Amino acid sequence: MSATVTSVARRFGQLPRGLLGRPSRGAAVVWVPLAAVICGLFSGALASRAAWETSRPQPDRAEAATILTTVFPGHDLDEIDTPPALFVVYGHALRLNTVKTLLLGDGGEYQESATGAAAFGAPPVPAEQIVAVARERLTGAGWRVYDPQVSDGISCADKTCATPQAITDTTLIARRGDTILNASVSSQTAVDATYLAVEVHRAPPPAVVPAGVLGTLLGAVAGWLVFGWASRRTEGRRSHGAVNVLFGVATVLWWLPVPLVAPSLLHHHLGEPHPAWHPFWEWLGQPAASLLFVVGAVSALLALGLAALPRRDRSPVTLAS
Known part of the structure; x- marks a missing residue:
């Protein structure tokens, strides 16, 4: 026992x-x-x-239009695209039919969305001037502006690229409150290319950390x-x-x-x-x-x-x- x-x-x-x-x-x-x-x-x-669900919705057309008009006056940014959800896969809201996309190698496309606009053709003024004006206007409107990032590249005027042209691409980033602005300014002169692309989106809400x-x-x-x-x-x-x-x-x-x-x-x-x-x-x-x-x-x-x-x-x- x-x-x-x-x-x-x-x-x-x-x-x-x-x-x-x-x-x-x-x-x-x-x-x-x-x-x-x-x-x-x-x-x-x-x-x-x-x-992240405690975040404010991404900027709507009215808010984005106000920002774009203030920061980039004189540029054709009237066509503003608004996202369907806070996070998207290839620009679309996450749905059951996109699960396959996430599992089979494209999961990296699951990203925070943004409200954006773009201007096409040759820049009306030099790219450096666009960046300088934008920085001045952002600072005056209370944005925190980060140092621009400049990279060099090559642009082709035709399909055969017989006359390659050196171009610069400048990335401008700024933040005000919970809103972040990302702008890309190119010195390219092709008619069907983008010389200015701008996105505005929300920063992570305080509850995330x-x-x-x-x-x-x-x-x-x-x-x-x-x-x-x-x-x-x-x-x-x-x-x-x-x-x-x-x-x-x-x-x-x-x-x-x-x-x-x-x-x-x-x-x-x-x-x-x-x-x-x-x-x-x-x-x-x-x-x-x-x-x-x-x-x-x-x-x-x-x-x-x-x-x-x-x-x-x-x-x-x-x-x-």
Whole structure:
């Protein structure tokens, strides 16, 4: 009887550690913390995306027309395009029929929308003058104007490019309140090309950062508890190896885009002005790498399903003395 009681006590004594998410021995010591961290990051990205819904709608035609008339007087920017949603895929609102687009390599096209307008043909005045006037008017209207970014290029006057022409493209960025202006001014002179393109859009609302931080913390804790529970529940069972492999695959697929995307995105941020940081999920390679995320999620769900199967003890505990 004493041996039976001791065995039962040992079993119940292991429950708190499992419930607290402490991983079992072996490979789980590595993949459980990694899975918990990446789950926290995914949760934070999802929470920040939800917080984006507190943003004001993108500027309508009236607001955009006021800005364009003030900043770029004398330019034909009357044709103003307004977006159908706050975030779009190839200019269209996200729908069920666009999920295929996200999963099959074009997830990077999921971006914040903008209200825009463009002017075509040869610039009526030199491009440098357009930029100088715009900077002066933006500053006078209370905008914070960032240093223009100038790049050189080549333009062709005909299809054979018999007379290539050197051109400059200047990017002008400014912010006022929660509104950001991006303008591209080109010195090209082709009749059917764009010499001025302007977009105005909203900056991330204040709720995005705290939502992302809170979501990350809660997601990491939940991941630690769930994955730690799964690793300890399968300890000593035949399914333990399969669970480790499935969770390992999920962890690798979830983490794979991060070291590839995050450094290049940081370099991009440091290399040019940014009134607002790119959305949280882009730093995780999402949804550009959404197919990897989905396959990893399926692997994790299979592993959790195996862990949730009833335990079959080889030597059941009896309460008989």
